Every structure is written in C-alpha cells, then in structure tokens.
Amino acid sequence: MAKRNLMDRFTGFGVVLALFLLPLLSGCIAMASEEDLQMLEEARNNARAAEADLNACRQKRAELERTLAEKKQELQGLTADRDAVQNAMNP
Helix, strand or coil, X not given: CHHXXXXXXXXXXXXXXXXXXXXXXXXXXCCCCHHHHHHHHHHHHHHHHHHHHHHHHHHXXXXXXXXXHHHHHHHHHHHXXXXXXXXXXXX
C-alpha cells in the first residue's frame, strides 16, 4: 500500500513538472520576422486570387452548362421536326 501511494505521488509530481516545463521547452519565438509576415501576406493574396479564379471558373461552367442545355433542347426540337418531315414524305 505504501509503494502504491509513493508511486501515485511521483506520477502526480511528474505530470505537474511536465506541464510546467512544456511551454519552456517548446521553442516558440515571441514574434515572426518581417520576412515571415511578408510571405504570409503574399500567401494570403495568392489564396484570394486563386479563390477569385475558382469562382470565375464556376460561373463560366454554369454558363456553359446552361448553353449546353439550351442546345440540347434545340436539337430535340429540330430532330422532332426532321422526323415529322420524314414521316410526311414517306406515307
């Protein structure tokens, strides 16, 4: 029983020590350099440009799909007209 109690104390102490030392050992810097900030801003601008291009492509695709649907409908109408003319010519 005494061994178990001593083991629990060491485990608890180890956990507290690890939580205390973790921020000290993480190696984080206080601030990013000016170069890092410029790179981040450039990446953000590139992402915005890519999103704008994506939206433009989506709009163009929607427009082309509408045009395709219109052309398919027109083709069906013309095919029906052609079939009607052929049936009229061949009684």
